[in-house]
Amino acid sequence: MPTPKPDTTTDIILIRHGETAWNRELRFQGHADVPLNDIGHEQARRIGLRLASETAQHLISSDLMRAQQTAAPAALQLSLPVVTSAGLREQYFGIVEGMRSDEIQSLHPRAWEEWLEFREDHAMPEGETAREFHARIVAALGTIATAHHGQHLIVVTHGGVLDMVWRTAKGLSLSGPRRSDIPNAGFNRIRIADPAAPDAIEIVEWADTRHLADLPPQPTYDQTRHLKNKD
Secondary structure (H helix, E strand, O other): OOOOOOOOOEEEEEEEEEHHHHHHHHEOOOOOOOOOOOHHHHHHHHHHHHHHHOOEEEEEEOOOOOHHHHHHHHHHHHHHEEEHHHHHOOOHHHHHHHEHHHHHHOOHHHHHHHHHOOOOOOOOOOOHHHHHHHHHHHHHHHHHHHHHHOOOOEEOHHHHHHHHHHHHHHHHOOOOOOOOOOOOOOOEEEEEEEOOOOOOEEEEEEOHHHHHOOOOOOOOOOOOHHHHHHH
């Protein structure tokens, strides 16, 4: 059980959206507005039930469909409106959105080779760098923490966003492959003590999927496997 939070901190439950067909096919989604698949809807239903006992005052979601669909059952359970924010969108991958890694390697080989270096200032063609993405997410968290200082919130967003949160909380570089587990519809809790310092994040719980235990195994977005394939 998490320790009681001080009244001055903002308690945020972070939820990655449920599964989509593109997750199952390991396609780069980014800003593409992809809906949940059947498993994703069941994951959303279950995380909604998991959140029913939370005393959240606000429910905020990325404005992309997969996040809003994931937020809907929790909104029903808690009788809360879903407030959307474009600032909580996934990283933008430009012209490769909708493609699998093998398709990118075939159609944009140089971009793929550069992406495998996982540098914070690299972007897919017409896309967003990790540095730009991180700045956007920290700004969005700052806006949320300022508007709801000291409150208990639920935020439904994307895997890349949770990666930025994890790296920030752990003091990790923005370069390099992803290092944390970020399952679809997983339960994560963070705290922000000072809305003026939204990058000072405390992780309380991370990647809890007990509510999903008997569902089919999730597709795993493991960036390190690409490096192994490269070798």
